[in-house]
Amino acid sequence: MAIEKDRLSPGGIGDPDGRGGSSDTTPSREAQARFARGFLLDREVEEAADAARARVLAEIDRLNLVPHVAALELHGYTILSPEETGAAALLEPLMAAILRICETRIGVPVDVVTGDTHRHFHLPTGQVQWEPSLLLKDPVFEQALMNPPALALITYLLGESCIVSHLSSMVKGPGDDYLPLHTDQNQSGAIPPAPPYAQVANATWALTDYTRDNGGICFVPGSHRYCRHPTHAEATDLSLFHPLEVQAGSIIIWHGNTWHGAFPRRSPGVRVSLVAYFSRGYLRPSEDLGPSISPEALARNPPRFAVLTGASKRSRDFNSPLMRASRVGLFV
Numbered sequence: 255m256a257i258e259k260d261r262l263s264p265g266g267i268g269d270p271d272g273r274g275g276s277s278d279t280t281p282s283r284e285a286q287a288r289f290a291r292g293f294l295l296d297r298e299v300e301e302a303a304d305a306a307r308a309r310v311l312a313e314i315d316r317l318n319l320v321p322h323v324a325a326l327e328l329h330g331y332t333i334l335s336p337e338e339t340g341a342a343a344l345l346e347p348l349m350a351a352i353l354r355i356c357e358t359r360i361g362v363p364v365d366v367v368t369g370d371t372h373r374h375f376h377l378p379t380g381q382v383q384w385e386p387s388l389l390l391k392d393p394v395f396e397q398a399l400m401n402p403p404a405l406a407l408i409t410y411l412l413g414e415s416c417i418v419s420h421l422s423s424m425v426k427g428p429g430d431d432y433l434p435l436h437t438d439q440n441q442s443g444a445i446p447p448a449p450p451y452a453q454v455a456n457a458t459w460a461l462t463d464y465t466r467d468n469g470g471i472c473f474v475p476g477s478h479r480y481c482r483h484p485t486h487a488e489a490t491d492l493s494l495f496h497p498l499e500v501q502a503g504s505i506i507i508w509h510g511n512t513w514h515g516a517f518p519r520r521s522p523g524v525r526v527s528l529v530a531y532f533s534r535g536y537l538r539p540s541e542d543l544g545p546s547i548s549p550e551a552l553a554r555n556p557p558r559f560a561v562l563t564g565a566s567k568r569s570r571d572f573n574s575p576l577m578r579a580s581r582v583g584l585f586v
């Protein structure tokens with residue numbers, strides 16, 4: 255398989271002017287041998303990047319996710335249906351765990367019929383109770399994190415060394431607050447322009463139906479290509495808010511550059527979601543859970559779980575094979 259030409263010159267590494275030969279500014283292969291190794295991106299590094307790309311694309315093929323990759327490339331978001339997630343059995347336990355955690359915090363059971371327990375919440379996200387650090391609170395969240403189709407699409411966006419930045423829940427009650435359009439890329443503290451490839455990505459489980467009146471999410475299709483946060487005027491322009499109609503049990507996945515927001519919930523009751531927010535491995539996570547992940551959790555999950563949660567720390571040696579390969583490969 256070819257190396258990633260989008261990030262390399264036509265002649266490959268060591269051919270920055272793309273002519274494949276030597277010049278005053280492009281050292282010949284013999285001259286390169288005089289340079290110390292480490293900073294140089296050599297064949298070993300190219301092969302590591304190629305191998306990661308082959309693994310990631312093979313998993314996309316194996317799980318029949320090519321149409322979702324096309325949607326991510328074209329629109330900046332996609333929706334895995336409950337049938338595609340294969341996780342119908344998880345919905346009830348996820349919902350029960352989230353409602354229990356919310357009840358512990360607010361001291362009364364969540365009123366899922368009227369939503370009255372949540373009308374008074376005023377976060378920047380609207381009438382929302384947000385609960386972080388869920389991976390430490392119930393093993394059912396580990397199963398959600400490791401959902402194969404969702405993880406395959408997140409890995410397509412962020413590479414094999416990506417990490418969970420936070421795994422949290424949102425319980426949203428009735429009210430008037432819109433969530434303005436924004437990019438998650440920008441929430442991570444990065445200044446524009448954003449790179450065209452994703453540095454962060456989101457896999458949100460809709461545990462109740464999403465509609466406009468239910469306070470559902472909206473996207474601006476194709477906005478991941480703008481590589482910037484919306485202006486104040488754009489972020490509050492309701493003509494850009496197109497509701498996503500999503501069945502409970504779906505997972506909504508988006509590129510960190512994609513403009514999105516949410517409608518106020520006008521119906522009684524609550525909208526419940528589980529937010530798995532990921533970043534590339536070189537960014538600092540929103541919650542650093544690695545040291546708190548129990549040996550039991552590591553034992554009952556595949557090795558990838560340790561990488562995702564930061565329990566297995568990424569090498570800080572910038573001459574390590576992984577670090578060198580991540581300079582050329584989007585999928586490393």
Ligand SMILES: O=C(O)CCC(=O)C(=O)O
Nearest residue numbers: 433438471515516527529
């Ligand atoms: O689900 C929502 O209301 C929007 C959440 C959101 O913007 C986010 O998780 O970045």
